[in-house]
Amino acid sequence: MGLAEEVLELEAAVRREKACPEILMYESDLIESLIGQVESREKALRIDPITPEEQFRGLLYQMDLDRVKYLLSSYLRSRLVKIQAYALWVVRQDDVNFLSPQEIDFLTKYYSIKTNHFKKTFLLGLPNDLRSLESRKGQRVIEVSPQLDKHVFIKVIDDVGRVQTENSADIYLEKGDIFFIPYNLVKPLITEERKIDLV
Amino acid sequence: MEIELSMAETEFFAESQLITIVPNFREDQIILLCGQFGPFRPSIPLDVPLWLAIFLKKQHKCQIVPPSWMDLEVLSNKVEVERKTEGFAEIDFHYLETSSMLLTHAQEDIKHKSVIGRLIQDLYDLRTAKIRDIIKELKPENSKLKLTNIAAIELQTLRRLLVCTFDTISQINRKEEQVEDEKNNENAAPQ
Numbered sequence: 001m002g003l004a005e006e007v008l009e010l011e012a013a014v015r016r017e018k019a020c021p022e023i024l025m026y027e028s029d030l031i032e033s034l035i036g037q038v039e040s041r042e043k044a045l046r047i048d049p050i051t052p053e054e055q056f057r058g059l060l061y062q063m064d065l066d067r068v069k070y071l072l073s074s075y076l077r078s079r080l081v082k083i084q085a086y087a088l089w090v091v092r093q094d095d096v097n098f099l100s101p102q103e104i105d106f107l108t109k110y111y112s113i114k115t116n117h118f119k120k121t122f123l124l125g126l127p128n129d130l131r132s133l134e135s136r137k138g139q140r141v142i143e144v145s146p147q148l149d150k151h152v153f154i155k156v157i158d159d160v161g162r163v164q165t166e167n168s169a170d171i172y173l174e175k176g177d178i179f180f181i182p183y184n185l186v187k188p189l190i191t192e193e194r195k196i197d198l199v
Numbered sequence: 200m201e202i203e204l205s206m207a208e209t210e211f212f213a214e215s216q217l218i219t220i221v222p223n224f225r226e227d228q229i230i231l232l233c234g235q236f237g238p239f240r241p242s243i244p245l246d247v248p249l250w251l252a253i254f255l256k257k258q259h260k261c262q263i264v265p266p267s268w269m270d271l272e273v274l275s276n277k278v279e280v281e282r283k284t285e286g287f288a289e290i291d292f293h294y295l296e297t298s299s300m301l302l303t304h305a306q307e308d309i310k311h312k313s314v315i316g317r318l319i320q321d322l323y324d325l326r327t328a329k330i331r332d333i334i335k336e337l338k339p340e341n342s343k344l345k346l347t348n349i350a351a352i353e354l355q356t357l358r359r360l361l362v363c364t365f366d367t368i369s370q371i372n373r374k375e376e377q378v379e380d381e382k383n384n385e386n387a388a389p390q
Contacts, residue, residue: 003232003233003234004232004233004234004235007215007232007233007234008215008233011212011215015204015212017202018202018203018204019203019204034232037232038232041232053226056226057226057229059254060229060231060251060254061229061231063250063251063254064231064232064233065232067211067215067232067233067250068232068233070211074208077202078202081202082202147366147369149369150362150366150369151342151361151362151365151366152362153346153354153358165343171343171345176347177345177347178345178346178347178348178349178354179343179344179345179346179347180343180344180346180357180361181342181343181344182342182343182365182369185343199351199354
């Protein structure tokens with residue numbers, strides 16, 4: 001993938017992450033490559049421009065850089081918001097390979113701060129059997145988990161054809177179509193086959 | 200904290216689309232993260248991202264060539280087609296953001312700019328009326344909507360309303376199921 005395609009892919013990743021109810025697989029190759037590019041360019045830009053031409057080019061480089069930096073932070077921040085919202089749930093997952101090492105680190109710290117705070121402020125004042133933050137069988141689930149039946153807007157990138165739905169008429173997805181649809185109906189087409197994108 | 204896409208971000212994405220400019224300066228090729236552009240030679244048209252075009256315009260370094268759909272004739276046809284078709288007529292996904300940015304920053308490059316502005320407004324009004332019809336027809340049991348050719352901004356205006364409404368409906372459904380389950384469990388339990 002060329003650099004320009006990477007930037008386009010990052011734009012799509014930002015839109016996807018913002019619209020998706022669950023935390024998607026961390027785009028590790030894409031993000032690491034672009035962070036590397038941004039860092040090396042920032043270093044190069046530190047040299048003071050002398051001539052007006054250099055100043056002009058410098059300004060263009062800076063604006064381009066700022067846009068990519070905004071996309072990167074927007075991507076990472078959207079994920080952090082979801083990690084915080086679903087912290088109690090994510091911690092209990094067997095497999096957290098969808099997070100980056102830094103995100104796992106953040107999650108661990110966030111979880112311990114949050115649970116400590118809960119203990120100090122009210123959990124210790126409750127009867128013994130109500131103190132646990134883990135939901136046990138037969139009890140109401142207390143953690144917030146991603147709602148996979150949340151509705152999303154999708155754009156079809158590649159012809160899909162018929163998609164079966166449980167209780168109503170099947171739908172046909174053709175390239176270029178835009179639908180408003182429950183996320184779980186088309187989830188594999190977004191995360192695995194990449195024939196559909198979230199908009 | 201809100202992570203939902205904002206109108207400003209929609210405009211940001213519109214700004215990375217390419218547009219043709221005619222530069223009036225000389226400059227070598229410039230290698231940006233989002234692509235390689237140039238070399239810039241006076242009077243030789245080339246494609247650059249919209250954000251770059253508007254920056255150059257503000258510095259009086261280029262003339263912007265409006266996209267083909269912003270042509271007077273094309274646009275009046277579009278309005279007619281929009282009036283006749285039932286769904287949304289095909290149009291640039293970022294037509295509102297692009298035209299509004301160009302009408303603000305590159306007025307002198309757009310022929311018949313006031314007519315163009317009015318036609319865009321007509322188009323938007325027609326399409327918004329269709330959106331209102333969609334909302335009127337919404338039914339809780341039909342949770343799938345085909346919105347092909349809807350534009351970015353129009354989608355934004357629908358996003359919050361639709362997502363909130365349908366999510367609340369499924370939340371209520373879930374609660375009902377939960378209450379049912381609990382009732383069943385209680386009945387099943389020995390007295």
